[in-house]
Amino acid sequence: MNGYSDGFSPRLIALTAAAGSAALLIAALGFQALGYAPCELCILQRWPHLAAAIVGLLIWRLGFNRWLALLGVIAALTATGLAIYHAGVEMKLWLGPQHCSGGVSGLAQMSTQDLMTALEAAPVVRCDEIAWSLFGISMAGWNAVISAGLSGLWLAALRGRKRASGIA
Template sequence: MTQTYSKQLGMLAGAGSAALLAAALTFQFFGYAPCELCILQRWPHLVAAIIGLLIAVLGWKRWLALLGLLAALVAFGLAVYHTGVEMKMWLGPQHCSGGVTGLATMSTGDLMAALEKAPVVRCDEISWQLFGISMAGWNAICSAILAAIWAACARGRKRAFGQA
């Protein structure tokens, strides 16, 4: 019974990370271009979603749950860092990301023209917020909740609820 409950927690946490990825891609589809830190925050969620899928297929394994917890904690740390950059608490990356494709086949002139037209997305500017919390802030909140779910998954049901 403990493994069944822990398996469900792992699948829930993995689905939560998949939902956060889907939300990020939806925002991007509607014109909110991601900055470098936004894209960086997606990777641990992708890892956690894959781990949740592995738990669904292979069954609960403590080591998988611990990897899921690690991925959620990395996502949380990156989101807190990004939120701090947005709030001007510390400096972020000094370079920006753009959307230039086909670099290998471009001439120097074409490359310069493409770079001039590429959207510049700064990591220290908030493009969207809800209740005064930016997307990075919401990611930090959601990642902390997911980390708690992964921790409960790794502990197992009996220990998670303080039973013997």
């Protein structure tokens, strides 16, 4: 036994959360291999998961400490926030970045040639269109749900470490 009354050490919880981020990255790359090209916001959402997976590797190699766990919490919460933002863009709750939501600013001041150049340079994959969904929830939506759960795991690891060391 590891000395924790519930049997789960903060290290194990943190490694589970990090593995969850790694699994989300693998799933994203799998969807990409199946032909679902990522938009700019999709790619942006991958970075915090990469950071959380790296933090997990550091915890696995160096052992658990609260500063690494705090980095994991920050990475997971950042992933959650970005996924919520992207899901909101897809649901038209708010506007996304102009360059990946199909908007071209300054249309009134553009010549026909400038407009054609801007349209040709526009990205093919739009951030405000849902490429895939399951049970009515887009990939960004699922990322938000799962990332929120991973944030909870990172917080539990951090809290478990505080409890184990006598910090309230």
